[in-house]
Amino acid sequence: MASKRNRTTRVTELADPAADRIARRLAAWYRQNARDLPWRLPPGSRARPDPYRVWLSEVMLQQTTVAAVLPYYRNFTARWPDVAALAAAPDAEIMAAWAGLGYYARARNLLKCARIVAGPLEGRFPDTLAGLLELPGIGPYTGAAIAAIAFGRPEAVVDGNVERVIARLFSIDTPLPAARPAIREHAARLTPATNPGDHAQAMMDLGATVCTPRAPRCSACPLAADCLARQRGLAETLPRRPRRKALPRRRGLVYVARRTDGALLLETRPETAMLGGMPGFPGSDWSADPAPAPPLAADWQPVPPGVQHVFTHFRLHLTVLRAEVPSGATPERGAFVLPGAFDPRSLPTLMRKVHDLALADPQGVQAAGR
Ligand code: SF4
Numbered sequence: 001m002a003s004k005r006n007r008t009t010r011v012t013e014l015a016d017p018a019a020d021r022i023a024r025r026l027a028a029w030y031r032q033n034a035r036d037l038p039w040r041l042p043p044g045s046r047a048r049p050d051p052y053r054v055w056l057s058e059v060m061l062q063q064t065t066v067a068a069v070l071p072y073y074r075n076f077t078a079r080w081p082d083v084a085a086l087a088a089a090p091d092a093e094i095m096a097a098w099a100g101l102g103y104y105a106r107a108r109n110l111l112k113c114a115r116i117v118a119g120p121l122e123g124r125f126p127d128t129l130a131g132l133l134e135l136p137g138i139g140p141y142t143g144a145a146i147a148a149i150a151f152g153r154p155e156a157v158v159d160g161n162v163e164r165v166i167a168r169l170f171s172i173d174t175p176l177p178a179a180r181p182a183i184r185e186h187a188a189r190l191t192p193a194t195n196p197g198d199h200a201q202a203m204m205d206l207g208a209t210v211c212t213p214r215a216p217r218c219s220a221c222p223l224a225a226d227c228l229a230r231q232r233g234l235a236e237t238l239p240r241r242p243r244r245k246a247l248p249r250r251r252g253l254v255y256v257a258r259r260t261d262g263a264l265l266l267e268t269r270p271e272t273a274m275l276g277g278m279p280g281f282p283g284s285d286w287s288a289d290p291a292p293a294p295p296l297a298a299d300w301q302p303v304p305p306g307v308q309h310v311f312t313h314f315r316l317h318l319t320v321l322r323a324e325v326p327s328g329a330t331p332e333r334g335a336f337v338l339p340g341a342f343d344p345r346s347l348p349t350l351m352r353k354v355h356d357l358a359l360a361d362p363q364g365v366q367a368a369g370r
Contacts (some may be wrong), residue, residue, distance in 0.1 A: 030202030087118035096346035109137025133263035163208025167239035171228035254283035267334030298323035
């Protein structure tokens with residue numbers, strides 16, 4: 001049985017004395033300051049967290065804040081407490097539960113991955129980075145995080161928070177993304193063989209709560225004595241980033257048809273399109289010069305001011321057109337859905353904006369159709 005001393009020693013000695021000191025100080029800080037998050041175990045736990053919950057949280061956290069993820073994580077784990085339950089869920093239910101969290105390819109890959117794990121892999125996630133990387137939706141960052149946190153593999157986990165801490169700690173002034181190989185190298189050098197999951201989460205927490213993008217709290221930082229950026233007065237300027245280019249603009253048209261019985265015309269967006277697999281109102285392509293594509297003949301009326309939305313790679317302005325149509329209307333695409341069978345919360349954020357604009361005035365559709 002391990003002695004108490006061994007149980008409280010969180011870090012195996014690293015060959016590099018400076019790296020060893022940094023890892024130990026970080027581990028001590030984490031024991032006092034770890035964020036209490038529902039997918040985690042307390043620091044130093046001898047048990048391992050459920051790989052399903054680690055995987056689910058890490059996929060949700062891709063490009064997304066902890067605060068935004070928390071309600072989704074709680075809802076998913078309440079409805080689908082294990083990977084078998086998630087794999088058995090209908091696609092539309094998962095996509096509806098994901099609505100509003102964004103980056104919808106993650107939800108499609110989540111389902112694909114769950115079905116592989118629950119099926120051919122007989123309910124077990126691979127316990128190595130190489131095995132995890134074989135699964136849909138798991139890239140190098142997510143794979144390293146699951147391998148370290150759920151399986152205790154000494155993989156270096158480098159998300160945006162960790163990138164910032166390392167760039168400052170070692171005063172790496174090469175701009176991103178060129179700095180990434182050096183950052184990864186330093187992160188790997190600091191990663192201990194024991195409790196690498198705690199180490200990874202400690203780095204993330206330090207970046208999220210102390211070594212923040214603006215006004216880092218260096219006086220409260222356990223790594224301040226070793227931090228080169230602090231010594232050089234560069235903390236807030238690192239990591240350096242190339243100047244952002246203005247996002248290109250695209251336009252589109254979207255059609256909100258409401259039948260006299262209140263049914264709305266909806267469609268499932270094509271898998272390969274933006275917001276693929278999610279419900280939405282039919283519309284045109286999104287481009288510099290979109291072609292009109294009404295789903296049925298009607299007296300379409302514009303609803304100013306339209307809808308603005310910013311995606312990672314472009315800004316979109318949608319012209320919203322609405323019409324009231326007779327009960328026998330036959331659309332060329334999509335299907336009419338009665339109000340009781342449709343929850344606007346199942347729409348992705350962009351389509352919810354369209355819904356709210358077009359239907360804000362309950363008389364609006366009718367008035368526009370007159
Ligand atoms: Fe970040 Fe300051 Fe700590 Fe350096 S000393 S790692 S800049 S919080």
